[in-house]
Every structure is written in structure tokens, then in C-alpha cells.
Amino acid sequence: MNIGKVLATGLTMAGALMALPSASPAQSLDLYIGPGGPDVQMRDREYDPDNYGSYRGCSERQAIRRAYRLGLSDPEIEAVTRRQVVVDGVGRRGLTTVYFANRPGCPRIG
Template identity: 75%
Template sequence: MNIGKLFAIGLTLTGALAALPSPSSAQGLDLYIGPGGPDLELRDRRYDDDDYRPYRGCSERQAIRRAYRLGLRDPEVQSITRREVAVDGVGRRGRYTTVYFANRPGCPRIG
């Protein structure tokens, strides 16, 4: 058999195997090609570390930052519930004020 024919058969089989559906896995494969050459990274999506948990709500830090931008002086988190984050502080006219943010990404103001 000719080497060219073997090569063509190999390419055809490789393409056919690549087209087959595969079961999803809990790992990802990233390939970066930069000035230093290719960099291959294999990462695990299941977060095996106990320290790392992606936070999908409004953190205390974000709520304080948002309240400060709204004009509250000395903002402090009063309470955090499943639905809202309450922040207390002194308003623009010197009155004690409470601002409520939704406990979701972006901390939208709800009251």
C-alpha cells in the first residue's frame, strides 16, 4: 500500500472520530498561543478546594462601595439575608439612612 493512501485513511478516521459526540466532563482544556509560544492549561471545574466558592450575590464590600457612591457617609452593613443587603449610614442631609440592595450580582438598589 502507498504511504499517501495510509495517510489519507488516517486523516479520514481521525476526522470521523472527532465528529462523534462525547460525554461532557468536569474538566476544561484551554490552549493559549502567545509571544512565548503555546501554553496548555488543564483546569478542573468542580472546585476541589474548600476555600474557593464562587459568590453569586452582592458581597458586603460591593454593598458598602455602592452605598458610598450613593452619598452615604460611614456606610456599614446592617444585615444580609437571602434576598437583600441592608446598609446604614449618614445621608447627604445629616440624617441616618438605610439603603437596601438586592443580594444578586451587581447589587441593584431596591430601596
């Protein structure tokens, strides 16, 4: 058998395997190696240490953090509804209101 044909077949099979879609896992696996020895932690994808126990919605704490990251100084929660979290703060142009969707990740909606 010719070595070129074997290599071509192997490359074709490797390319076919790379083209297959991959499913994302529902959990993540973290391995920490420190002075106390190795530590393995499995956690859900939606785990948030700041909002442990509540996987639904945007917490007030998360909304304040997001507002700080957007450049608002002294942000305060103005209102929390089923659909949105409203945060007021001082931006570069004065008083600014930011609206976040009340769902995981606090996406900005206005």
C-alpha cells in the first residue's frame, strides 16, 4: 500500500471528525492544584457565586455591577419589575438611566 494514500485517508478522516458539531456540556469541570492538594469542582453552567441559589433573573447586585462597568458613578436601583431592572446613576452627561432585562446575565435593553 502506498504511504501517500494512507496519509491522505488519515487526513480526510481527521477533517471529517473536526467537521462534526460538538454539543456544549451542561456542567463545567474545574481542577485546582494548590498547597492543600488537588481539588476538583463540578458546577452548573448557570452557577453564579454572587447570586447562589437563584438562577432566574438579574439580581440588584448584578445590575449595580453592570452599571459600574458601563461607566456610571453612584448607581442606584430605581425599580425592579418582572421584565426589567432600572438603574439610575451619574454618567458623563449627567443623570443617566440604564435598563437591564431581568434574566440571567443582565443584558442591557436601554
